[in-house]
Amino acid sequence: MRSLHGAALFAAFGLGASAALAQGAGDSAGTPPEPVQTCRVCHGxxxxxxxxxxxxxxxxxxxxxxxxxxxxxxxxxxDPQMTIIAQDLTDEDIKALSDWYASITATYTLPE
Structure with missing residues (x-):
């Protein structure tokens, strides 16, 4: 198993990302926080x-x-997109997104 490191993080945020992030980091049923719906355009x-x-x-x-x-x-x-997107993020926004994506278990299949 190997880990892949990205050069950029969350693209395609709309102007309302900060307000949406304030709604929390998802729920115990595995529902992502609202802004992940925007992030998924590029990052899934x-x-x-x-x-x-x-x-x-x-x-x-x-x-x-x-x-x-x-x-x-x-x-x-x-980064042309991420620099602009991140300007409006609060510390709480960054924590919510970081916690969501970090909570995912990543697995990779190596070629045979």
């Missing part, structure tokens, strides 16, 4: 990128995901 609800250029983020540590979003927000890391 399970954190698997929808094309080879989109990183797989499901199963990454919450600390890693949080750090990347904080770096995009502070412009210490740049």
């Amino acid at each position: 609800i399970d954190g698997v990128g929808t094309n080879p250029m989109i990183p797989n983020i499901g199963g990454q540590s919450a600390e890693y995901l949080s750090k990347q979003l904080q770096d995009f927000r502070a412009a210490r890391r740049e």
Whole structure:
């Protein structure tokens, strides 16, 4: 089994992402927080990128995901979409998204 590290995190957020994130990090029945519905456009609800250029983020540590979003927000890391998206995220927003995607168990099948 191997882990894949992504270069970017959550693309395709709408302008209302921060307000939606404030609703919480999902529920105990496995329902994702509202903004994951937007993130899934590129990263999938399970954190698997929808094309080879989109990183797989499901199963990454919450600390890693949080750090990347904080770096995009502070412009210490740049990406045409993510830098803009992260500007409006609060610390609570970043925690909710990081916790959701970190809670996914990622498995990979190696070629034979």
